[in-house]
Amino acid sequence: MKNILAFAVAVVLSACSTYRAYEYPPTYAFSSTDELFELSVPNAKKRARTLATSDYKKGIYRTLFFGYPTGEGPEERLLRKKYAVYSIPIGCVVSDSVIAFTETYNDTMKPLLVSHFNTDIFAR
Numbered sequence: 001m002k003n004i005l006a007f008a009v010a011v012v013l014s015a016c017s018t019y020r021a022y023e024y025p026p027t028y029a030f031s032s033t034d035e036l037f038e039l040s041v042p043n044a045k046k047r048a049r050t051l052a053t054s055d056y057k058k059g060i061y062r063t064l065f066f067g068y069p070t071g072e073g074p075e076e077r078l079l080r081k082k083y084a085v086y087s088i089p090i091g092c093v094v095s096d097s098v099i100a101f102t103e104t105y106n107d108t109m110k111p112l113l114v115s116h117f118n119t120d121i122f123a124r
Contacts, residue, residue: 044097045104052108061085
């Protein structure tokens with residue numbers, strides 16, 4: 001049982017660390033969530049709103065996701081190809097502050113993009 005658990009942990013860690021950032025420019029990558037673990041939830045939300053607004057103004061259109069990265073699905077591919085909106089993995093290990101950051105970033109970015117493209121690009 002111990003070997004099975006060790007193998008499962010190794011598979012998850014390997015998948016998380018080898019997720020290929022093959023489809024988006026390097027400036028779109030989210031470098032690290034380490035600093036987010038140190039933030040309170042209100043501070044994580046504030047940072048997310050600030051970053052999403054700043055990214056939008058710079059033309060960096062992305063949404064963030066956490067959990068097990070499984071690669072680009074059809075919705076992500078459509079957003080990337082048609083609108084240059086990239087789905088960026090934020091990591092496999094999360095905390096309340098990482099979840100708050102991710103959700104707030106997306107809740108800030110998505111309405112900006114809907115307004116920018118003049119259509120709900122996320123409706124499906």
